[in-house]
Amino acid sequence: MILYIKYMVSLRCKMMVKEELKKIGLHHVNVDLGVVEIMEDITPVKFELLKNNLAKSGLELLDDKKSILIEKIKDVIIEMVHYTDELPKVNYSDYISEKLNQDYTYLSNIFSEVKGITIQKFIINHKIERVKELLLYDELNLTEIAYLLNYSSVAHLSGQFKKVTGLSPSYFKQLKKKRKSKLRENLESI
Template sequence: MILYIKYMVSLRCKMMVEQELKNIGLHYVVVELGSVEILEDITLEQREALKRNLLKSGLELLDDKRSILIEKIKNVIVEMIHYQDELPKTNYSDYIAEKLGYDYTYISNIFSEVKGINIQQFIIHHKIEKVKELLLYGDLNLTEISYKLHYSSVAHLSNQFKKVTGLTPTFYKKLRRKRDDNLENI
C-alpha cells in the first residue's frame, strides 16, 4: 500500500516519517520524497494516528487524488533539481510526463488550477533556490552554475535570478558574505 505525504521534501522529513511509522507499528518497504510504501494495510486508527503525528511536524497525509497528483508533480521537480547531480537532457515537460505516466497538458492544467502558478514557474523558483545554494556553498562560479542548470547563458540566469529575488546573483553572494562576516565579528 502506498501513502502520500504533503510537504515531505528533505531527508530529515523521510527520517521523521520512518520513525512515525515505527511508532504506530507499520513496516515500510521504501520511503521516498512524498510517498511511503508500507507492507500491510493501514487501519483507520493507525491512519488517524499517523495523520495526527505528521501534522505536528508540518507534514500532511493526503487522501484525495488531485492533491496526491500535485504532490507527485512537486516531488518530481524537487528531486530533479535538488537531488540529482545533473538535470535531464530532455525538456522538463517530457521528463515530468514520463516520470508520472500522465499527459503533460493534463498535469499542467491541474497543477496551474490548484497551485495558482504553472509548472514552469515552479521549476524556475526551484532552480533559483538551487542557484542560491550553489552560490553560497559551492565552488562553482556563475558560468559553471548556468551550465549545470541548463541556462542558455549567464545573462539568462542573472535575469531570472533578479526577476525572482530582486537581486543580482553577485550582489546576493556579497550580501550573504557580508552578513556572515558580521556574525563572525560578534
Template sequence: MLIYIKYMVSSRCKMVVRQELQKLGLHYANVDLGTVEILENITDLQREQLHKNLKVFGLELLDDKRKIIIEKIKSVIIEMIHYSEEMPKVNYSDYISEKLGYDYTYLANTFSEVKGITIQQYIILHKIERVKELLLYDEVNLTEISYMLHYSSVSHLSNQFKKVTGLTPSFFKKLKEKRKGNLEDL
C-alpha cells in the same frame, strides 16, 4: 496499499515516517517522493493515528487526488533541482511526465488550477533558489552554475535571477560577503 504523505524529500522526513509506521506496527516496502507503500491494509484507526502522529512533525497525510498529484510534482521538481547531481537531459515536461506516469498536459493543468502558477514558473523559482545556494557556498562560479542548471547562457541566468529577486547575481553575492564581514566585526 499506497498512501500519500506531504513531506520534503529529505532523509530526516523519511526517517520520521518510517518510525511512525513502525510504532503502529505497519510494514512498508518503500518510502519515497511523498508516497509510502504499506504491505498490508491500513485500518481507519491506524490511518487516524498515523495522521495525528505525522502532524506533530509538520507532515500531512493526503487523501485528495489533486493534492496528491501536486505534491508529487513538487517533490519531483525539488529532487531534480536541489538533490540530483545532474539535471535531466530531456525536457522537464517529459521528465516529470515519465517520472509520474501521467500526461504532462493533465499535470500542468492540475498544477496551475491548484497552485495558481505554472509548473515552469515553479521550476524557475526553485532554480533561482538553487542559484542562491550555490552563490552562497561560493564553490562554483556563475558560468558553472549556468551550465549545471541548463541555462542557455550566463546572461539568461542573470536576467531570470534579477526578474525573480530584483537583484543581479553579483550584487546578491556582494550582499552575502558584506553580511559576513559585518558578523566578523562583532
C-alpha cells in the same frame, strides 16, 4: 500500499516518518520524499492515527487524488532540481510526463488550478533557490552553475535570478560576504 505525504522534503522528514510508522506497527518497504510504501493495508484507525501524528510534525498525509497528484509533481521537480547532479537534458515537460506516466497538459492544468502558478514558474523558483544555494557554497562560478542547471547562458540565468529575487547573482554573493564580515566584527567586539 502506497501513502503520500505533503511537506516531506528532507532526510530528517524521512527518518521521522519511519519512526511514526514503527510506533503504530506499520512496516515500510520504502520511504522516499513524499511517498511511503508499506507492506500491509492500513486500517482507517491507523490511517487517522498516522495522519494526526504526522500533522504534529508539520507533515500532511494525503487522501484525495488531486492533492496526491500535485505532491507527486512537486516531488519530481524538487528531486530533479535539488537532488540530482545534473538536470535532465530533455524538456522538463517530457521529463515530468514520463516520470508520472501522465499527459503533461493534464498535469499542467491541474497544477495551475490547485497551486495558482504554472509548473514552469514552480520549476524556475526552485532553480533560483538552487542557484542561491550554490552561490552560498561558493564552490562553482556562475558559468558552471548555469551549465549545471541547464541555462542557455549566464545572461539567461542572471536575468531569471534578477526577475525572481530583485538582485543580480553577483550582488547576492556580495550580500553574503558583507554578512560574514559583519558577523566577524560583532564576534570580535564581544
